[in-house]
Amino acid sequence: MSVTPDLECRGISKFYGDFQAVNDISFSVPPGSFFSILGPSGCGKTSLLRMLAGFSEPDTGEILIKGNPVAGIPPNKRPVNMVFQHLALFPMMNVGDNIAYGLKRRKVSPQEQRRRVADVLERIGLPGIEKKSVDQLSGGQKQRVAIARCLILEPALLLLDEPLGALDLKLREQMKIELKTLQQTFGTTFVYITHDQSEAMVMSDQVAVMNHGRFEQVGSPQTLYYKPETPFVAGFVGNNNRLRGQVIEAGNGSVKVSTESGQIFHTTSTTHLQQDTPVDLFLRPEAIRIDRESDSLWQNCIKGRIDNILFDGGNSQLLVRDTASPTQLTVALPQTDEYQNLRQGEIIKLGWNSKQSIAFRAG
Amino acid sequence: MLRFSGKNLSFYLLLTPLLLTLVLLVILPQLDMLIVSLRERISYGEYTFSLLHYQEFVNEPFYWNTFLRTAVMSIMATLITLLLAFPIAWYIAKIAQGRNKSLIFLACLIPFWVSELVRTYGWMILLRESGVISVFLQWSGLASGPVEMLYNDITVMTGLVYASMLFMVVPLVSTLEGMDDSLVEAAYDLGASTFTVIRTVILPYAMPGVISGCIVVFMLTLGNYLTPTLLGGKDSLWFTEQIFTQFITRFNWEQGAAFGVLLLSLSSLIVWLGLKLSGQSFKKAVAS
Incomplete structure (x- = not known):
């Protein structure tokens, strides 16, 4: 009842x-x-x-x-x-x-x-x-x-x-x-x-x-x-990076996506996606980790150059461009002290877990 | 000591023509009227102070009957104009959109492009014994003989309301346009019926516009000469006719001046009473 x-x-x-x-x-x-x-x-x-x-x-x-x-x-x-x-x-x-x-x-x-x-x-x-x-x-x-x-x-x-x-x-x-x-x-x-x-x-x-x-x-x-x-x-709730791509390997709830600029990312999806389906991959700026030197192992990893630092106190963001492609990602800048001396033009490593990104069939 | 500089100077320069017209065309003639009304001619070019002309007004029932009748008819005309103008103003301000809005507004304005005399003559063409309506009634068999529709109070009232409409619609439209529609919706949402919404929200909101419209219409009607004379004929008994008669026909300037002063006092008194009764201030009504 x-x-x-x-x-x-x-x-x-x-x-x-x-x-x-x-x-x-x-x-x-x-x-x-x-x-x-x-x-x-x-x-x-x-x-x-x-x-x-x-x-x-x-x-x-x-x-x-x-x-x-x-x-x-x-x-x-x-x-x-x-x-x-x-x-x-x-x-x-x-x-x-x-x-x-x-x-x-x-x-x-x-x-x-x-x-x-x-x-x-x-x-x-x-x-x-x-x-x-x-x-x-x-x-x-x-x-x-x-x-x-x-x-x-x-x-x-x-x-x-x-x-x-x-x-x-x-x-x-x-x-x-x-x-x-x-x-x-x-x-x-x-x-x-x-x-x-x-x-x-x-x-x-x-x-x-x-x-x-x-x-x-x-x-x-x-x-x-x-x-x-x-x-x-x-796209509407919270901020998100959107990357265009194509499914290259479909699995159970997880897929492998090749983006338009050729990167390969592991991601999740809620619907079943066939091979070769065009998809949009969403990745939250705050889900991306930043690393400078260490070789930590993440499922998804890219190297990028800091194009711009958008400083807004607790909501500060970095615009990072992949060194190998024109892809630009927005990354949240944590306000912990190890990142305070990041400079424009610096090369950093970005990584995220496949569970934190999601792919949808492109509309 | 006044110091004329910059902003101050331009303020006084702008004020000057206004003050001049006010003093020369309003205050001076009224003062002169007051002085003329308070004297009595003894012989050629010889005058003494006297209240004779005011006594004449009190003692002659014909005068103060006309006076009262003019006041009552003017108040009625004002109220009827308000009742008719309010829905029109509401429609223009709240319902009509874009082109329609300006068209309706224009329709209210167009009659004022011709002179009052011609407009009143228009009513005569329609309403006289040999007029359009009379001919139509006979032609259609609704009347057996010519119908005279001029020279009665209803016709005078119609003419007065018609002549005043625009002066009521304009201030009402401007106050109603300033009202947020959601006020009406909020009142409705809080449980008010349509009538209650009008009584508790729309009317109180529009009150400054209602008051300024009523003052203008009342003054215009009370001081109207053409409409009552032409549509009401010699029986119309409008107080301005008495003033005209004294000044022009009888050449009794002293009596005419006394009537003029009385009319001014009357209109001021009624406007003051109206403001007191509606709980509004003159300042607020003028500001709208």
């Missing part, structure tokens, strides 16, 4: 004229989890979210919220609330009235409204700001007020439409953690859409990667990162 999911979608599609924005999507979100839909702009994630909120209806398929079908139920009657991209706080009302807006519509008594507004402000860590006007709040405070305005209604589902997009980088990093904490303290199910993979990875229990109206893969952030099922996921 499984728990009824808070949200379940069964084969939903949405067309705009000839354009299919959402293509036969099915998924379910268990209660109390943080579910993200990650995809590039124009992939249909906003269309999907608006169908969940009730602003549009799917052309085919069914949406169930807490096990009940919601077809034909308008947004003001759905047990779902939405935090908008630009938050949509009402500028002519103060913070208290903004948060109490939904309770007022439910005809909750004024004393009860005041009590619950004070309570929710306490819980988001902004007690006593009821009388402030919306323009007096900072970006992060507005964010929390917009979320409180929805959570006070105790919705089955909170939908968030890229609410961190307008914030600057520092605040965004901070809000990621706060959102996650808020979700855990309230225990409400969050459905979050974003094009920023780091937001999705940091906050979510489950992430669905969406492209061209379809879900490419649904899984935990770790699964998406370590075991991508499609080339799109491999």
